[in-house]
Amino acid sequence: MRRREFLTLPAKGFGGLVIYSLAGEPIRLEAQDGMVRVPLRFFTEAEAKAVAAACERIFPADENGPGASDANVIVYIDRQLAGPYGHDKYRYTKEPWIESVPEHGDQGKATPRDAYREGIPTLGADFAELPPEEQDARLLKIEDSAFFDLLRDHTLEGMFSDPLHGGNQQMVGWRLVGYPGPVMSYRYEIEEYHGKPYRREPKSLEQMVGHDVVGWEDEPV
Numbered sequence: 757m758r759r760r761e762f763l764t765l766p767a768k769g770f771g772g773l774v775i776y777s778l779a780g781e782p783i784r785l786e787a788q789d790g791m792v793r794v795p796l797r798f799f800t801e802a803e804a805k806a807v808a809a810a811c812e813r814i815f816p817a818d819e820n821g822p823g824a825s826d827a828n829v830i831v832y833i834d835r836q837l838a839g840p841y842g843h844d845k846y847r848y849t850k851e852p853w854i855e856s857v858p859e860h861g862d863q864g865k866a867t868p869r870d871a872y873r874e875g876i877p878t879l880g881a882d883f884a885e886l887p888p889e890e891q892d893a894r895l896l897k898i899e900d901s902a903f904f905d906l907l908r909d910h911t912l913e914g915m916f917s918d919p920l921h922g923g924n925q926q927m928v929g930w931r932l933v934g935y936p937g938p939v940m941s942y943r944y945e946i947e948e949y950h951g952k953p954y955r956r957e958p959k960s961l962e963q964m965v966g967h968d969v970v971g972w973e974d975e976p977v
Contacts, residue, residue: 761921763795765805765828794831797838798869803876804830805884811911813891829914832923837908864886868906875903918961921971925950930958938964 770832796804808830817823824830836842844867853865866874878898883891898904914923918938924930930937937959945954962969 759803761796761799761804763796763799763808763830763834764793764803767832767856776855796834798834798872799817799830799837802881802884803835805873806879806881807833807872807907809884809886809891810895810907811914813888813895814911815910815915816888824911824915826925827915827921828925829911829927830849830920830926832914832917833910835922835971835973836913837869837872840975840977842974843867843977845977866904871903871906875907877899878903884919920960920962920969921973929957929958937961940964 765892800808808825811824811829811833814823815829817826840846847862849865849867854863856863871910875898878892878901880886886894895904914921916935917924918932919925919927927937929935934955934956936956937955939959
């Protein structure tokens with residue numbers, strides 16, 4: 757078993773996030789000032805920094821709104837790779853491993869965990885320390901790879917998935933696009949907002965149902 761590693765991130769982005777102790781006990785973080793050391797489940801600290809920097813270049817913060825770092829996308833990816841999805845628990849993984857049409861889904865042998873372990877070195881060991889324009893140049897060199905496709909997909913998922921999965925912290929992604937959250941019905945808003953823009957504060961799934969919800973990445977592998 758490798759030594760537990762951590763990633764230091766701004767604490768203000770973690771209000772309500774559930775992390776796990778070394779004993780596997782859930783701990784819910786409350787919004788606070790300063791920095792917090794988030795325990796990593798899959799990445800090493802160096803890997804997490806490189807992937808986080810790459811995600812920020814794929815979805816950067818700008819004058820229009822927040823980026824991947826603001827949404828803590830790296831936490832989302834780390835949790836997914838550590839859970840059943842990362843191990844390909846629910847994907848058929850027997851031979852033959854072939855190239856096929858996109859409609860057939862991934863037909864390769866590599867699990868998502870394997871794809872990251874093999875792909876991260878292509879970023880370069882110094883990727884996190886490079887200026888943005890050099891990071892972009894590195895990413896352009898691998899943009900046709902399966903690893904980059906996976907990284908881009910995970911960046912978008914971490915930006916816009918429900919916060920219970922670790923990303924989209926403080927629902928910054930939903931606020932960016934005006935998504936109200938998993939509203940079960942709009943019947944009571946139809947008349948009130950008829951002919952008007954529908955704007956409301958987003959609510960997460962846990963806020964909607966009024967109790968904690970366990971994400972599938974927290975299921976046993």
